[in-house]
Structure formats: C-alpha cells, structure tokens
Amino acid sequence: MKIGDLEKQSGISAYTLRYYEKEGLLMPSKRGENNYRHYSQDDLITAKFIKRSKACGFSLSETASLLAIKTDKSQHVCAEAKSITHSKIQEIEEQIQRLQHMQETLIQLEKYCCGGQESAEFCSIISALEQDQIIEKGE
Amino acid sequence: MKIGDLEKQSGISAYTLRYYEKEGLLMPSKRGENNYRHYSQDDLITAKFIKRSKACGFSLSETASLLAIKTDKSQHVCAEAKSITHSKIQEIEEQIQRLQHMQETLIQLEKYCCGGQESAEFCSIISALEQDQIIEKGE
C-alpha cells in the first residue's frame, strides 16, 4: 500500500500520516526502491488504532504510549493501559465540569436578555459581565 | 495605575495585559512622560470584564466583540450580545456531547480491564482499540 492507499483505507490524510511518522507513531514497514513508503495490513491496523485512540480523547503522546503497549504486549502490563485510561477519564471529567459550569452561567446570561433591537444600554448580558455577578474560576 | 498595579488588581499578568493591548482589547487610557502605561479605574473594569468573559468560555475574539458593545452601548443592540451568547451555548453543548461520548467509551474500556500486573497480551483496552468496537466520530 502506498500512502495514498492508506489515506483512503484509514481516512487519515497523507499529510497527517507523514506527520505521525515524524512523531514516531506510525512507521511504514518498508520503503520501495523509489523511496516511496510501503504500508502493510498491520500498518493499516495501527493507523486505525491511532484514529480510535484519538476518538477516545487521547493526545498523540498518550496514543504513543498505548501504541508502545500494543506493539510489545509481553513487555507491558494491564496496569499501564488502565492507568492511562483512568487519567484520561479524570481529565475529561474535569473538562466536562468546567464546561457545564460555563454553560449554566451562559444560560442565565441568555435567559434575561431580551435579544431585541433595543439599544444595548441596559443589556443584561453586558452588565452582568461588567459587574461581579459571575463566579470566576479560581476565586 | 501602572501595569504592575493592574496586574495585582485584576489578577491578569502584565505579560497578558500587554498582549491584550496588542490584540486591541485593552488600551491603557494614557501614557506617562516616561512612556509607562497608565490605567484608570475604568480600565480595571474592562480588565475584569475580559476575565469574566473568558471564564464564560468566550474566545478573545468573541470577547472583543462583547467589549465593542460594552464600549459603545448606544450603537449596539441586545440582539448582538444575545446572538454571541447563544452561539457559545451551542458550541459548548456540542463540546460537552463529544466529551460525554468519549467518557462513556473510556469508562467501558476501563471497566473490563483487570488493571493488574498481568501481561498486556490480553488487555481489553488495547484489544478494543485494535478492533472495530469503538464508534468513531464521523463514521
């Protein structure tokens, strides 16, 4: 498989596949005489692995750690994979909390604003931001 | 107020205050003979406005739009502020949905992994990522 084929098979752009190679995530199994990258079926599995890992919210660096486990399973233990997963769950939980807090604030802001063609002189959104009504992070 | 004072009063670093100035969000009301920035009480209100806006999830560019309304209220209408707010609510809603979907997947992954010192040979997290069990975004 050449890079264009893997692009179609995996849904990852050739640009990105080269980028992943530079970052050490996905090395083509060999190079042709013309120096073209040649990918195997196994490389396709790895490409999809990366895609799924990203879909789960793992960063490229975390994905690299998971790939290292996948590549050499006997040298790794379940605890490693579970620990990476657990940290990500915590991290996403915090992100969701932050977003939900923002969301509540925004919904309050939106609710009391007439949203009409009236001058913004008495706009509740603007005045809320001007005053100390909004609970700020870390205060 | 000099920049260091505003830093203390607003909780925004002097670096960031200069950056906001460069981005056109917060111009000091004047410059001293020594070229030092001088901030007024009104500038402090603006600084806090920016901080609250950011705490609500607005980007600097959205914050700039809100600031433009605040600065010249009579030339703007409520609909503008409400529209910015509404878009942000939608955007954050989508982000929360995406994160919650990831979270569900991750929790499933975590649940079935023993997490022990066993070899990763049969790790359920790794094999789930290798197979087509994970619902991928946009597929």
Place this chain on the structure above:
DNA sequence: CTTGACCTTAAACTATACTCTAAGGTCTAT
C-alpha cells in the same frame, strides 16, 4: 514521449493564547 497522478523532502504556516527573553530605560529608598 508527454501528461497527469502520485510520490519525496524540509521547512514554513495555521490557530489560540499566552509566556518569556534580551537589552535597555526609570524610579525610589538608602
């Protein structure tokens, strides 16, 4: 034998929001 599709590289660019450095000027207290 040439056209178009495909491949190669290194390096620059995108986006967001800072954060820091270097080199220098100013102010205040001792």
Place this chain on the structure above:
DNA sequence: ATAGACCTTAGAGTATAGTTTAAGGTCAAG
C-alpha cells in the same frame, strides 16, 4: 550614587495537531 524594583520594546518560544508549499522525482496510460 547605587541597588533593586519596576517599566519599555521587538521578537522568539511554548503547546498541540496538523496543513500547506516549493521544488523536485516517479509511474502508468495514451
């Protein structure tokens, strides 16, 4: 008068994850 705290600027660096460009080499079809 000098140390230390504070201020100035332009420009570079940080982080993440690509995306694109420029300049060129290769391959298959007509």
